[in-house]
Amino acid sequence: MTALLEARNISRSFGGLRVTDDVSFTLGAGDRVALIGPNGAGKTTLVNLITGDIAPSAGQFLISGEEINGLSIPERVQRGLVRTFQTTRLFQNLTVADNVALAIMQRRRISKRFFSVSTERPDVRAEWSEILANLGLDRLAYRKVVELAYGQQRLIELAIGLALRPKVLLLDEPAAGVPHDEAPKILDAINQLPADIAVLMIEHDMDLVFKFATRVLVLAAGRLIFEGSPKDVTADHEVRRAYLGSYADARRVP
Amino acid sequence: MRLALSILTDAVAYGMVLFIISIGLSIMMGLMRVVNLAHGAFAMIGGYLASYAIRDLHVHYSVAILLAVVGTILVSIPFELLLYRRIYRKSDPLIQVLMTIGITFLIIGVVNFIFGPSLKTIPLPPLLSGPLDIGFRSVPTHRLFVIACGLVTALSLWWLIEKTEFGIKLRASVDHSGMADALGIRTEIIYAATFALAIGLGAFGGVVGAEILPIEPFYALRYMVTFLVVVSVGGAGSIMGALSASMLLGLADTTGKYLAPEFGEFFFYLAVICIVFLFPHGLFGRSHA
Amino acid sequence: MTGIATNDVPARRRLPLLQEAGSALAIAVIGAIGYYLFPDDLAFLTRLIGISFLVLSLDLVTGYCGIATLGHAAQFGVAAYAAGIACVRGVTDPLALLAIGIFAGTLMGLISGALIARFRGLPQLVLSIAVGQLVAALANKLQWLTGGSDGLSGITPGKVFGIYNFDMYSRTAYLFSLAILIIVFVALTRFVRSPFGLMCRAIKDDDLRAKMIGVAVYPRLVLMYGVSGAVAGVGGALTAMSTGVVGLDGVAFERSAEVLVMLVLGGAGHLWGALAGTIIFMIFEHIVAAANPFHWMTLVGLLLILIVVFAPKGLIEPALSLARRLTKGRAS
Ligand SMILES: Nc1ncnc2c1ncn2[C@@H]1O[C@H](COP(=O)(O)OP(=O)(O)OP(=O)(O)O)[C@@H](O)[C@H]1O
Ligand SMILES: [Mg+2]
Numbered sequence: 001m002t003a004l005l006e007a008r009n010i011s012r013s014f015g016g017l018r019v020t021d022d023v024s025f026t027l028g029a030g031d032r033v034a035l036i037g038p039n040g041a042g043k044t045t046l047v048n049l050i051t052g053d054i055a056p057s058a059g060q061f062l063i064s065g066e067e068i069n070g071l072s073i074p075e076r077v078q079r080g081l082v083r084t085f086q087t088t089r090l091f092q093n094l095t096v097a098d099n100v101a102l103a104i105m106q107r108r109r110i111s112k113r114f115f116s117v118s119t120e121r122p123d124v125r126a127e128w129s130e131i132l133a134n135l136g137l138d139r140l141a142y143r144k145v146v147e148l149a150y151g152q153q154r155l156i157e158l159a160i161g162l163a164l165r166p167k168v169l170l171l172d173e174p175a176a177g178v179p180h181d182e183a184p185k186i187l188d189a190i191n192q193l194p195a196d197i198a199v200l201m202i203e204h205d206m207d208l209v210f211k212f213a214t215r216v217l218v219l220a221a222g223r224l225i226f227e228g229s230p231k232d233v234t235a236d237h238e239v240r241r242a243y244l245g246s247y248a249d250a251r252r253v254p
Numbered sequence: 255m256r257l258a259l260s261i262l263t264d265a266v267a268y269g270m271v272l273f274i275i276s277i278g279l280s281i282m283m284g285l286m287r288v289v290n291l292a293h294g295a296f297a298m299i300g301g302y303l304a305s306y307a308i309r310d311l312h313v314h315y316s317v318a319i320l321l322a323v324v325g326t327i328l329v330s331i332p333f334e335l336l337l338y339r340r341i342y343r344k345s346d347p348l349i350q351v352l353m354t355i356g357i358t359f360l361i362i363g364v365v366n367f368i369f370g371p372s373l374k375t376i377p378l379p380p381l382l383s384g385p386l387d388i389g390f391r392s393v394p395t396h397r398l399f400v401i402a403c404g405l406v407t408a409l410s411l412w413w414l415i416e417k418t419e420f421g422i423k424l425r426a427s428v429d430h431s432g433m434a435d436a437l438g439i440r441t442e443i444i445y446a447a448t449f450a451l452a453i454g455l456g457a458f459g460g461v462v463g464a465e466i467l468p469i470e471p472f473y474a475l476r477y478m479v480t481f482l483v484v485v486s487v488g489g490a491g492s493i494m495g496a497l498s499a500s501m502l503l504g505l506a507d508t509t510g511k512y513l514a515p516e517f518g519e520f521f522f523y524l525a526v527i528c529i530v531f532l533f534p535h536g537l538f539g540r541s542h543a
Numbered sequence: 544m545t546g547i548a549t550n551d552v553p554a555r556r557r558l559p560l561l562q563e564a565g566s567a568l569a570i571a572v573i574g575a576i577g578y579y580l581f582p583d584d585l586a587f588l589t590r591l592i593g594i595s596f597l598v599l600s601l602d603l604v605t606g607y608c609g610i611a612t613l614g615h616a617a618q619f620g621v622a623a624y625a626a627g628i629a630c631v632r633g634v635t636d637p638l639a640l641l642a643i644g645i646f647a648g649t650l651m652g653l654i655s656g657a658l659i660a661r662f663r664g665l666p667q668l669v670l671s672i673a674v675g676q677l678v679a680a681l682a683n684k685l686q687w688l689t690g691g692s693d694g695l696s697g698i699t700p701g702k703v704f705g706i707y708n709f710d711m712y713s714r715t716a717y718l719f720s721l722a723i724l725i726i727v728f729v730a731l732t733r734f735v736r737s738p739f740g741l742m743c744r745a746i747k748d749d750d751l752r753a754k755m756i757g758v759a760v761y762p763r764l765v766l767m768y769g770v771s772g773a774v775a776g777v778g779g780a781l782t783a784m785s786t787g788v789v790g791l792d793g794v795a796f797e798r799s800a801e802v803l804v805m806l807v808l809g810g811a812g813h814l815w816g817a818l819a820g821t822i823i824f825m826i827f828e829h830i831v832a833a834a835n836p837f838h839w840m841t842l843v844g845l846l847l848i849l850i851v852v853f854a855p856k857g858l859i860e861p862a863l864s865l866a867r868r869l870t871k872g873r874a875s
Contacts, residue, residue, distance in 0.1 A: 051755065053751070072754075073754040073755060074754050074757045074758055077754075077755060077756065077757035078757050085752075089749050089751060089752040089755075090749070090752065091744070091745040091748040091749060091752065092749070093744065093748050094744060094745060094748065098741060098745075099745075101741075102738070102741060102742055102745055102756065105738045105742075106742075106756050106757050106758055107756075110738060111738045111739070111742050111758070112738065112739055113737055113738045113739060114734055114737050114740075114770075115730075115733055115734065116737060116738065117559055117736065117737070118736060118737055118738040118740075118741045119741070125552075129552040132552065133552070138552045139553070141553060160756060164756060164757070283665070289665060289668060337848065337852070347611045347665065347667075347668055348605065348609075348611040349851055349855060351611055351613065351668065351803075352803070352804070352807055352847055352850070352851050353847070353852075355800055355803075355804070355844075355847060356844045356845070356847030356850075356851065358844065359841070359843050359844030360840070360841055360845055360848065362837070362840050362841075362844075363837045363839070363840035363841025363844060364841055366837045367837055367838070367841070371837060471837075475796075475797070479672050479676065482668075482669060482672070483669060483673070486665055490665065516684055517680075517684055519676065519679075519680035519683075520680040520681060522680075523673045523674075523676045523677040523680060524677060526669070526673040527673045527674065527677065530669050530670050530673065531661070531670065534661075534662045534666035
């Protein structure tokens with residue numbers, strides 16, 4: 001079976017700095033993979049490369065065996081490749097419902113209609129209200145995003161990602177900035193996703209990584225230095241060295 | 255041959271005027287990222303002041319230039335303090351466009367109220383008027399004067415930016431404004447000084463170029479687009495860019511006027527569209543993504 | 544595991560049809576006031592309505608898509624010339640002329656959009672200016688077609704529906720324009736809340752995010768420019784018919800700058816803002832500019848600066864929030 005997403009020998013430099021250095025990995029159906037690594041390791045850059053936000057200087061990406069290097073961002077999204085942003089990027093002056101509804105309508109290819117009502121179409125409304133309810137955002141549906149707290153905005157990032165019904169979902173630190181008692185909702189929402197999609201999550205909180213991942217990738221200074229089960233990652237010598245102990249601290253975060 | 259030479263002197267002189275005025279705008283847009291549509295309005299103030307100084311105060315041409323430049327900078331200070339500061343490095347060009355159009359209208363209205371709405375001549379001193387024999391034929395002395403002014407401006411700016419302490423700080427602020435602040439460079443002061451420099455150059459160009467771009471009541475509006483186009487084609491913040499764009503556009507415009515007066519403007523703007531579409535950051539510009 | 548989520552989504556609040564009917568009624572009432580209070584100024588009021596289409600059209604690209612343009616008069620002017628030329632050459636039915644104007648405006652809009660929507664920031668602004676100036680230069684030089692700097696005159700449209708003549712008091716022209724304004728405004732009210740319109744506002748907020756939900760941004764913006772051109776085209780054709788002439792001022796840079804001022808004065812991103820801005824600006828201009836054009840420029844300059852500094856969202860936003868506070872105060 002071909003992998004949903006495959007990266008082959010991806011490299012990218014900014015100026016003299018090699019931010020991504022010969023990275024290869026695959027995501028298969030049903031994979032739940034955590035991507036970890038110290039700050040500045042190049043995790044977000046890797047996601048930017050996958051989505052087409054920036055172009056790799058070498059290497060290829062394939063979705064279901066088809067090369068996507070030449071495709072634009074929206075074309076990749078249409079093939080099921082969806083991401084969330086580490087620092088939220090939302091439609092700040094629209095309501096929460098509009099933000100999610102636009103993603104739904106785009107996915108269903110009804111976002112080009114000129115004269116139908118948008119957010120309130122019954123089938124669209126049913127869909128976004130369910131997504132928002134699952135994330136505990138239903139009360140805020142008609143509030144403008146710009147008026148909300150940062151933690152709530154983080155959840156909307158996830159809501160948009162879910163609304164697109166991805167085949168490959170890339171989550172860039174979805175829990176960062178979310179109040180601690182709300183964080184489990186993120187995991188719940190991910191657990192409700194269809195089993196056959198692939199999810200890659202960048203995360204610093206190791207508790208969450210252990211609950212979520214079946215496989216862990218460790219990135220340090222742009223190179224993949226470890227790939228294996230969550231159990232083994234703590235024991236790995238290289239990984240310990242990369243984190244220089246800060247990693248052990250990360251585990252202790254309550 | 256005769257025709258070619260006339261076209262060439264006119265084109266180069268015209269290009270130099272464009273350069274002197276636009277380079278101020280270019281530096282300002284490169285550093286402060288402000289689309290200053292009122293740049294021509296300040297050049298116009300310079301022209302009005304010089305005309306007044308020569309015709310009513312009867313001072314010498316050189317003194318008039320000095321008065322015009324200093325006077326225009328003085329006039330511009332309240333604008334900098336109260337208005338421009340708010341829009342430096344703002345990402346939304348619409349706000350900048352609106353505010354600077356507002357400033358342009360205001361200046362046009364007030365200046366014409368004070369000095370009267372009529373064409374303002376700036377009489378040349380005897381030394382600069384009349385033709386100069388350059389061996390095989392004669393060319394207007396003023397054209398040569400303008401060309402010389404342009405070259406001197408380009409060289410001094412190059413020296414200022416590449417060789418002086420101010421230039422180093424300026425370049426640091428262009429590339430990394432946050433970093434410059436952290437290094438203790440007071441960007442606010444750099445901005446103010448650059449603003450004064452830009453306005454001064456505009457006024458200077460307005461005065462010495464008055465023979466070619468006549469000072470009239472709607473000067474600020476008439477050439478607003480031209481100056482912006484020069485900067486956009488050359489690339490904001492680049493001396494070489496502004497110089498080559500000025501020459502290119504000067505040549506295109508002058509040649510067009512000589513050879514196909516019917517369609518001069520048409521080809522000018524067609525060229526602009528092609529260049530900007532192909533090089534959105536200008537011929538010599540860098541992207542500030 | 545989570546069980547069935549309890550759904551606390553507030554009930555939908557807006558009744559779209561009611562809002563649209565309200566808009567139509569409000570414009571009709573304002574129009575009627577103009578008709579009965581200023582019967583001698585109907586020619587001016589008709590021109591005002593013509594320009595308001597251009598400002599609405601500009602609102603679509605600037606207010607709803609965030610495109611900064613100083614060349615928007617091109618759409619209006621091209622449509623005015625198209626309708627005018629067609630009329631001079633024998634097509635006199637007002638509705639046919641309107642259709643020609645809309646077609647020409649749409650075409651011009653699509654071309655402009657293809658050039659202007661490609662970039663953001665400075666290149667976008669300069670391209671918009673260059674496109675506008677290019678059209679102005681063409682209109683000036685193609686004298687055999689457009690009348691050049693003398694303008695295109697002798698436009699005498701036939702009867703509306705074959706019944707109502709364009710009379711010299713502009714009554715027909717005014718009522719015809721008003722009726723079309725109501726239709727276009729209601730259609731636009733609907734349009735800006737459609738998925739397409741909503742997506743444009745989203746692109747304005749963050750175009751990278753829009754791409755990341757799968758939107759091909761550039762074609763959308765070009766399409767929006769086409770719609771905007773159609774709206775401008777309506778205004779251009781109506782103005783050509785009601786004034787009987789088309790001049791270079793219709794495509795001039797000043798016109799583009801002026802309508803931008805009107806839009807921002809009223810409030811970009813609101814259809815009512817566009818309308819309010821046009822009304823306020825044009826009435827003031829009518830009174831002050833006639834007295835002294837330079838005083839008028841000073842005034843507009845000051846006004847613009849004040850707006851940008853103190854009310855960057857235009858006059859409509861404070862007015863709306865005041866209205867909201869008043870109604871809330873009454874409710875509680
Ligand atoms: N557009 C860019 N231009 C230049 N350097 C960049 C750019 N984007 C990222 N970098 C650099 O690449 C390196 C990796 O950045 P990246 O954001 O991918 O790290 P990260 O692993 O996501 O870190 P964090 O855990 O803090 O989110 C950093 O040193 C960063 O400064
Ligand atoms: Mg990151």
